[in-house]
Amino acid sequence: MSGKSSVPIAKDRLKALLITERVNCKPNTYEQMSKELYQVISKYIEISKTDFNVQVTHSKIQIALVGEDD
Amino acid sequence: MGEVIVITSGKGGVGKTTTTANIGTGLAQLGHRVIVVDTDLGLRNLDVVMGLENRIIYNLVDVIEGNCRLKQALIQDKRQHNLYLLPSAQTKDKTAIAPGQMKKLTSDLREEYDYVILDCPAGIEQGFENAVAGASRALVVTTPEVSAIRDADRIIGLLKEHQIMKLDLIINRIRIDMVKRGDMMAVEDVTEILSIDLIGAIPDDEQIVIATNQGEPIVGTESLSGQAYSNICKRITGVETPFMELDTDNGFFSKLSRLLKRN
Numbered sequence: 001m002s003g004k005s006s007v008p009i010a011k012d013r014l015k016a017l018l019i020t021e022r023v024n025c026k027p028n029t030y031e032q033m034s035k036e037l038y039q040v041i042s043k044y045i046e047i048s049k050t051d052f053n054v055q056v057t058h059s060k061i062q063i064a065l066v067g068e069d070d
Numbered sequence: 071m072g073e074v075i076v077i078t079s080g081k082g083g084v085g086k087t088t089t090t091a092n093i094g095t096g097l098a099q100l101g102h103r104v105i106v107v108d109t110d111l112g113l114r115n116l117d118v119v120m121g122l123e124n125r126i127i128y129n130l131v132d133v134i135e136g137n138c139r140l141k142q143a144l145i146q147d148k149r150q151h152n153l154y155l156l157p158s159a160q161t162k163d164k165t166a167i168a169p170g171q172m173k174k175l176t177s178d179l180r181e182e183y184d185y186v187i188l189d190c191p192a193g194i195e196q197g198f199e200n201a202v203a204g205a206s207r208a209l210v211v212t213t214p215e216v217s218a219i220r221d222a223d224r225i226i227g228l229l230k231e232h233q234i235m236k237l238d239l240i241i242n243r244i245r246i247d248m249v250k251r252g253d254m255m256a257v258e259d260v261t262e263i264l265s266i267d268l269i270g271a272i273p274d275d276e277q278i279v280i281a282t283n284q285g286e287p288i289v290g291t292e293s294l295s296g297q298a299y300s301n302i303c304k305r306i307t308g309v310e311t312p313f314m315e316l317d318t319d320n321g322f323f324s325k326l327s328r329l330l331k332r333n
Binding site: 005 | 216219220223224227251252253254255256259262263
């Protein structure tokens with residue numbers, strides 16, 4: 001046991017869990033969606049799995065592509 | 071016309087039944103006519119928490135099936151004469167009641183009572199559907215644990231799907247010593263995660279165990295948890311009541327008791 005507080009761990013785990021559960025769809029939908037998005041984006045942009053993270057907020061999906069202007 | 075309130079949590083063992091008994095009693099202590107209904111078919115418990123287990127003749131299923139009149143199944147509380155219990159059946163058949171029948175029953179009950187409090191079973195199956203069918207308001211009970219909070223979040227989603235928009239949160243079994251060490255989520259941590267308003271927080275209190283052993287309510291006593299339940303009842307009726315300090319460590323009496331323990 002470390003002497004550190006366990007509350008931040010609990011909160012982080014819960015927040016991550018509830019974000020996906022609140023999307024209100026089948027349990028594996030989030031994983032499937034992440035996989036497909038990863039495949040699509042990696043066709044065009046070089047990305048690694050560790051950098052890739054899909055966040056869904058309730059009833060609002062935002063995909064932001066950050067790049068240089070022409 | 072009374073208000074129909076369902077007390078629910080998703081997860082079992084977080085204190086729904088104890089909360090139902092104490093809120094029912096507390097509202098009755100405020101002078102309201104109250105009926106508490108145990109909707110957990112097969113696992114009857116509200117009767118024993120209230121100390122009324124020896125007075126049951128008819129039950130919820132008997133009323134629904136027409137084996138008796140509603141009045142015959144109601145049990146008057148030992149202390150609060152304006153408080154009644156409609157006990158659940160011990161039948162194993164969880165489909166003995168349908169949501170439509172519960173809706174009819176609760177609408178009959180709200181003609182006569184100011185508050186109809188429904189103790190919802192754990193889970194999200196038929197029992198949940200029955201319990202929420204006639205409710206216009208819900209109190210979601212959770213404890214500061216990841217499993218209970220996760221289930222509470224699911225339940226909040228389901229309640230909204232059922233068009234129950236008046237939702238309030240009760241956080242039960244808070245251990246202030248653990249919160250202080252940073253090993254239990256505080257009230258603010260839980261409310262930050264769950265999206266509904268807090269109506270009360272109840273400290274983990276061994277007096278509740280003792281009271282339940284005896285089939286007595288804790289609300290109305292001087293204990294911290296008893297006061298917490300009283301405050302929740304006032305807030306239910308719309309009376310603004312300040313949230314009390316759960317951390318009593320710096321109070322005179324706890325200082326004194328620590329001093330005495332030391333010696």
